[in-house]
Structure formats: C-alpha cells, structure tokens
Amino acid sequence: MSDSGNPEVHAEPTTFLRKWIFSVDHKIIGIQYYFLALIAVFIGLGLSVLMRLRLAWPNESWPLLEKIFPIGFDGGPMTPEFYLALMTMHGTIMVFFVLTTAPQGGFGNYFLPIQIGAHDMAFPVLNMLSFWVTFVSLGVMVAAFFVVGGAPISGWTAYAPLSALGEVAGPGLGAGQNLWIISIALFCLASLLGALNFITTVLNMRAKGMTLMKMPLTVWTWFTTAILALLSFPVLLAGGILLLLDRLGGTSFFIPGGLVVSDTIIEHSGGSPILWQHLFWFFGHPEVYIAILPGMGVASQLLSTFARKPIFGYRAMVVAIFAIGLLGFFVWGHHMFISGLSPLSALIFSVITLTIGVPSAIKTFNWLGTLWGGKIRFTTAMLYAIGFVSLFVSGGITGLFLGQTSIDVQLHDTYFPVAHFHMIMGVAALFGIFGGTYYWFPKMFGRMLNEWWGKFHFWITFIGVNAIFIPMHLMGIMGGLRRYAQSTEFKFLEPLQPYQEFVSIAAFITAAAQVIFLVNLFWSMFKGKKTSENPWESTTLEWTIPSPPPHDNFAGKIPVVHHGPYEYGVPGSPRDFVMQTDPPIDKNK
C-alpha cells in the first residue's frame, strides 16, 4: 500500500465530512480544539464583563441587559443569583474549555506529532472522539444556562453540601447543577482519551534520532501535562459520580446528617463535605499545572527562537517540568487549610507547597538566562513570551503568601487568591496561547498574522491585565472577599469600591481590545501575507515542512534528527541556526 515506506499513513480523506468534520488528522483536530476554545473564551470573557459591571455598580439598572436577560436583571439591577451563576460558569468555562483545551488540545494535538517526527498521533480515531466528546461537553455546559433555575451558583469548585442539596439551597442548583456535573464528567472522559494519545505518541512514535533529550520543551510540557491529566481527571470523575448519586440517587457521600435548610429537614446523613474538597482538589491542583505547563513550554520555545540562543539549562528545564508535575500531586490540601483539615496535615501541605516554588523559580532564572547574551528579535510572538515571564513572576510569586498556613488564614477566599490565580492562569497561560498563535499561525495557515496589529493588541493587553489584577491583590489585603455579588454591605469593605470601579474599567478596555486579535486571526487566515516554510528561522521539525503541512506531515520523507531543539548561534555554522534535521556538524573541521 505505501509506496514511500511510510508507516501509519491513513489515506487522505476525500469527503467533506471526513475531511473537516470527523477528521482523524491531528492537525484538523488541533484546529477544531483551538476554535472550540476560541468560542469558549469569548463566552467566558462576556460573562466576566457582566460580572465586572455588577461589582463596580451593583445597584445600577441596565435596561438593555434587562431586555436580553429578563430573569437575571429582574426589576433593574443584576440579581445576586445571576451574578453567582455568571461567576460559576465563567470559572468553569475558562478553566476547562479554554485553559485545558487550547494549549494541550489545540497546539499539542497539532504540533506534538510533527515536532517528534511522526505522521499522526498513536490513536487517530480516539483523537477524533476526544474532540467531539469535548464539543458535546461544552454544549451540555452552556445548556445549563437555559434550564429552569438557570446555571448553578456553587462556583467552579462546586463545594458540597451547597452543590449536593438541590434547589432548596439556592437557584440553579437543580437541573443546572446536574448538567454541570454531566458536562464535567464528559470532559473528564475526553481528557483521558486525549492524554492516552499524547503519552503513547511521545513514548513510541519519535523519529530516528529524536531521543527524549532532543525533544523540544513544548513536547516535554505536553507530555507531562498529559500524565497529570491521566492521573488527576479520573479522581474528579469519581467525585462527580458520587455527587450525582447524592443528588439523584439518595446517597449521602457528601451530605452529613442533621442538616436543616430554610427550616426544611434534609433526609440525608452520614456523609462528609470535606471528602468532596479532597477529591476535587486532588484533581484541582494538578489541573492548574495542566493549565500553565504548556504555556511554559511555549515560552521556552519562543524565547530561545527569538533570542537566537539555545535555551539556558535544557536539562534543568526538563527536571523542573517533572518536579512541578510530581509535586503538584502532593499539595492539594493548601486549598483546604481552614476547612477542618487536620492542622498537622495542613502544615505538611504548606511546606511542600513552598517547595514547588523552587522549580518554578529555576525556570524563571533559565528564561532570563536565555535572554542574557542573546540577539533579541521583537516579533509579536516574542513580546508575548517576554510578557509571559513577567506575568508568571507577578502571578506566581504571591503563591509564597498563600502557601503559608498562617498568612492564608487572613487571605483565604479574598481577592488575593483571585488575583493570584487570574494572573497565572487567566493571563500568563493566556499569553502562552497568544504567543503560540502568533508563532504557529503561519505554519497552520500558510499566512502571517498582521504583526503591527499583533503588537498593538499585545500592548493594550499587557498593560491592561496588570491594571486589572495587581490592584486586585490589594483589594484582598484590605479584606475584600471573593464570590461576593457586591462589596457594599460591610463597613470594612467600603474602601474597596473605587478599586472595583478601576478594575472594571480596565477590564472593559482590555476585553474590547481582544476583538483586535479576533479580527486579525480571521482576516489573516484569508488575506494574510503568504509565508514560506520557516519564516521565523526556527530549528524544530515543524519548520522543515511546507506551510500548511501536507496530509501526512512529512510529504513521504522520513525525518532523521541529528541536533538538539535549540541550536541557535552555533559558532562555526553557516547560518545563525542549525535545524534539528541538518546534517551533523563535522567537529573535525
């Protein structure tokens, strides 16, 4: 069948359905994931804009919004339950359908096989299934808005018993919460299938010469992220099943006895609310590393490429990636310091949490080390990579406060952790996605994104996100509590209001600027400047093939790897970069 000795090549599909809808080609699936995340991020962004509207002006009426959301703006101002529903869905959609999807499902799917020299993922059909299950999952999640009672109000963390008791505990906690759980369960399944694929592909399908220590750091992060997903998502699935059984099956895994909600006696007993927290956060903490690791990989790739220097400390970077992944499994208790956890275990969790700061710090040193002595080209992708480092420092370093039990007593559930995780996930990880987009778009679509508009978008976004989230830390210090529909009911919260307004205005401007990115993306897909194989003069395997790549990636040829992934500025070489597939340099010359 194969005339060129290419293993694993599935025949190029011909029908529209098999080519664009039910494609098993990892490149198409990657694009599908990316666009799913794009839809999700704009939904999530819209939700956050509405949230910020209420926080800044809680008692204002918005007649136009009242027309669109009559239940949510009953009588004028946004209702607190609508705020909580928006907040729950914002968090859920952003964490799952954007941050766990775009970097891994989007770029990972597209570029992992190519960067290791394979023709496709190990299980192309499973890959297609993972995407479509994710798609259905998003549909089910969005459906929660449209059922009686609306979307759940228990936060993306869905703590029991609030999430387990049903409508008696609040609106949206009936059908809305059920749909939420089902959507998450589907997402878990899709993630597991995806993780299987990524790990197997890296272990078994690398081209000749592509040893583990010659893999680009992007591949290392996708690989580690997949391992984290494989081992953490099943625990969330277990928790979700138990929660659904409590809600629908009359069991009491999470509901203790003796509960009385609004004078209604609850007929469950024997369960433990803390059990939910354990199960959720055992998943939840690795999840946030799932969200950030691929961004770190992209940052390393971009910093090296555009500083024209090898990454500083490749080996240490690999060790750090693994250390972060591994340690990430042992710190979940730091979300539960004051939940009723045993104080001794809280202590242990705290110490381990602070040690996770060490590999993260090492990565930061190494990124700085990569810039040192380099020859920096300020493409939009590079701006995002540098921005990533700055935001990772700002966002990550406040973890040092929160990881300490005594300080966490004061800061837990305030705007301080909200600022912390938004800076790391909502911004740094996002910059990883933006950077990856500007870098890989030419390869994916054969055209360049507009650099001028890209830089303009970068500047507004970079300044904007700092303006939004750095003051938010102070709001937390001042005592501002999170998940509050407004900060006006307490005297000690009064000083917060000017900050709420400032943050909201910054958020509106930054959100509006994202339209620039959207327009650039779609316009450039059709009208962007056409590009060659390797517009960035980059070294990794994807830059050895045409833009966009042929169906089987390597056009019938088999790549053989001779060099590491970041050989820039090699003394004695004819160009200022050596591609991974270039012939070995004769050291005797």
Add this chain to the structure above:
Amino acid sequence: MAISFAVTIWLIVLATIYLFSGQMGWFPPQVSEHGGAIDDQFFYTLIVVGVAFTLAQVVLGYYVWRYRSSAHKEVTYTHGNTKLEVIATVVTAVVFVTLAIMGQKVWAQLHLQGIPEGAVKVEVTAQQFAWNIRYPGADGRFGRTIPQLINDQLNPVGVDPKDPASEDDIVTLNRMAIPVNRDVQITLRSKDVTHSFFVPALRFKQDTTPGMAISSHFKALKIGEYEIACAELCGIQHYKMRGFLMVKSSEDFEGWLKEMSEY
C-alpha cells in the same frame, strides 16, 4: 520596542511597590493576640517577595533592552551553567523552606495547642444567611441540640429544652460579645452548607463545615465593635451575612450576657 518594553515593566514594578507600600490601603488594624504574629509573617514574606519580584522584573526589563538585536550582534552560545543552576536552586529552596517553617509557629499556636483554662466559651452556628451565637450560660455547658427542633424564628439552633444544661443557654442572632483580654474558645458549626467565620480585625477565619464542630481559640486585645463576614460561598446572600463582634470590658460583657439571657 525594546526600551518601551523595559520601561513598561519597570513602571509596573514601581506602581506595584507603591501599591504594596500601605499608602493605598492595607489590612484592617489587628486587635488579637495572635494577629501580630500573622502580620509579622506577612511582612517578612513581603520583603522576600518584594525583593524577588523587583529583581526578576528589573533584570527582565534590562535584558530585554540590553540584548536587543539592534544593539547586541554577537550571541553568547551556551547551553547553561550547571554551577549557577545548583546555587540558584539551593538558595531558593533555603529561602522558601525557611519562610514556610517560620510561619508554622503561629499556626501551631492557633491549632495545635490546647485550649487555655478558663476560656470564655461561645458557639457559632452558621446558616443561610445569618450567624447564630450561643453561650453556655452559668453552668458552662452547652445543651444538646436536635435538628428536628430547629425553627428559624423560635429556636434557630434547635436547643433541646429537655436537656437541663440548655436551660441557661443564651442564643443571639448576628451579635457576639466577648470580654477583652480573655481567651475565647469558639466552636464552629453549620446548619446547612459550608460557611466561614471571618473577623478581619482578629485575623481569624475558620470554615464552618456541616457535620463537624470545629474548635479554635483567640484573644481580643482592644475594646470595640468589629464586623463578622462569611468567607465561603454559601448561596445567594453570601455577600451580606453580616455579624458584629463586640469586644467589651469584663463588666460590660457580663452585663450584656445578663441582658441577652432575659429574652
């Protein structure tokens, strides 16, 4: 581009330092025995974080400017420096772990030590959306509670009148008084979902987890009235579960208790 980037980063650093200088708002003044230790720990951490943050961002900005391709033509080809890596790792690890261990002392005081003798006992039962405060009365014992007896208007905590210990129990709504300069033992419970009892001025926060009765202690050092807020999402009125902690002199406290028991 390079200089704008560097300057932007440095301006962000300056703005951040100013924001964290206390000029634009800060923690509410603390009035508890352990509060000082928590604030101190925050301060030490702030120094470490401030130095690391400033250093990293300033160096980032500097490198971005210094190594721009228009100014720096010759790349220093290197794969890293193992010695530097090791030193950086060790230093960071020592600093972080020291911080972690330093902060545990106050945690141990709050949670791992026993309740001091003669502490004033108070029980807080959180519910959607209020704080039920109960005092054991003269006999020093809390009466038994039975969920079936709970009635939001008449018997919010479900005190069992058949238990002799509950005769002198005092139950108030959203108002908690304690005597100044005396240890208070607080037991935290919940009627429905997870809430969290938070008094910013006391530097005290503890979740009220249904099914559990969590015990802790604190001591207030200054007379005054402080707000109690809920710090765990509990439903639609989570944002207005407002209570008042009144720290009174010993006589005023006894007087208040006597007044409350007459209801």
Add this chain to the structure above:
Amino acid sequence: MGSSLVSSKEGDQASYYSNEGGVTQSRKRNSRIGMWLALASISMMFTGFTSAYILGRGTNNLWQPINPPNYLWINTLVLLASSLTVELGRRATKASELKYWITVTCLLGITFLAGQLWTWNLLVNQGIYLAGNPHSSFFYLLTGVHGLHLFGGILALLYLTVRSWLFSSTLTQENTVLSTTALYWHFMDGLWIYLLILLFFWR
C-alpha cells in the same frame, strides 16, 4: 533548501522509528502502552472511590456493613474462570482453539454481568438499596462502575468472538485487539478481587 530529510528506501520501515520493529510492532506497542495508560487512569478513579470509602468508614456512624449474598462468590469464580479462558485463548496456537476459548470467555463474561444484576436483585429483595446505608451505597456504586467497565470488555470480546467464527484465518495470536483485550480483562478480574476485599474483608 537547507533542510535535509533522509528519503526513504523501499520497505525501509523498520528504521523510521527510533525503536526497532517496523509498522506492526509499532502499532502493537502503541496499543499495549495505551492500554496500560488506560488501566492507570481507571485505577486512579477507583483510588478516588477507595479514599471516599475509607473516609466514609472512618467518620460515618451510620456505617452498617452488609453481608454479601452467597451468589457473589459463585460469580467471582465465573470471572476468575473467564480470566483463565481468555489467557488460554491468547496463547492458542490453532485457530479453532482460539475460537473456542474466546467464545467461552465471552459467555462467562456475560454470565458474570447477569450474575451481578442477579445479586443486586437479591439485595433489593432484602430491602438493601443504593440509598440509606453508606456501605450498601458503596457496594452498588463499586459493583456498578466495575460492571460498566466490564461491559466495555465484553463488547471487545463479542467483536473477537464474531471475528473468530467468521474470519478465523485472520485472527491469530498476534492480533493486537486480542492481547489488549486480554490485558484489560485480567485487570477487571484483579479489580474485582480488590473490590471484594475492600467491601467485605476490610470493613
């Protein structure tokens, strides 16, 4: 341009990947790795359930361990037997042998699932339901989730059975589906023993 890709020689498939073996070996290895990974993730889910079980047993004062219906032990023997037969099928040297053992395994598997439903029925008749008693909740939960996964295995066995009857010449020892299904099946067996121990010997 500067990029040099070594163009392939005819039939030079073995040298493509950094490990030895060529296409079929590679595909087989993929499936094996994939199956181990799937088993790892299924294990993590049951680890989640186990921790719920342990915490529940520790803190729950309503915990009333139920007695396993006798039929459960018979059913366990059925499952153990099916593990034996699937292994015999995997190692069969003749197509007819394979066909026989796979069919028996499939039937035993279906018998086990039916037996689980029967056991549930026995319990319901005793008034033991999903709700009410935490221990019985876990019993239904764990046997249910196990049964669901086993059902997936049965679907694979059905496929193999049909293939062995209709296309016996193509189904050999080498078949990847056969070996991965066997692996999965043994895991389900081992998981069942673990669940029995958790539910009834450590309560």
